[in-house]
Amino acid sequence: MPSFRSPPAQAKHATRQLAAHGTARHGHAGSGKIHSLGTERNYQQALAGVVQWIQANRLGDLRDLNRDLALRYLDMRAGEVGQKTLDLDRQAMQAVLGERLPVIKSELDQALASRAYTPQQGALVAAAQTERHALATRIAANAGLRAHELLTLRPAIDRPASAHR
16 A cells, blocks of 8 residues: 655655664674664655655555665666765665665766865954954964864863773
């Protein structure tokens, strides 16, 4: 019996079945569970696309996903998206299927450029800020930090190293 849920609803249901929020991922690496809200959200988005493709091709719903269908989807997507998106789609389907899928290479060439501000852009940002915030911006830029990382700088005695790393 086909599912009458929308693609996002099917994806949400599938990822909720795999979720293990509140349990540490350290020590549970091979469990196949999703411990991160971000990972769950990314998998939902990827699986919603899979379900849309399955429904558009009249192949059933997410419960009908198998290895062959997953490989067909990845082959089709390889010509449309970059490698990172293709890897995310593969990982999401692996989680649902419970088995490893081969890595498919994207057919798109992708030039990964830096997203960091140039010194000129940093100066423009600092010029538009109050003196106090501009100082923080210049310190972060010169130290190679992100803006929010300034708030984490503390003497070592105030913030001991993590015990699980």
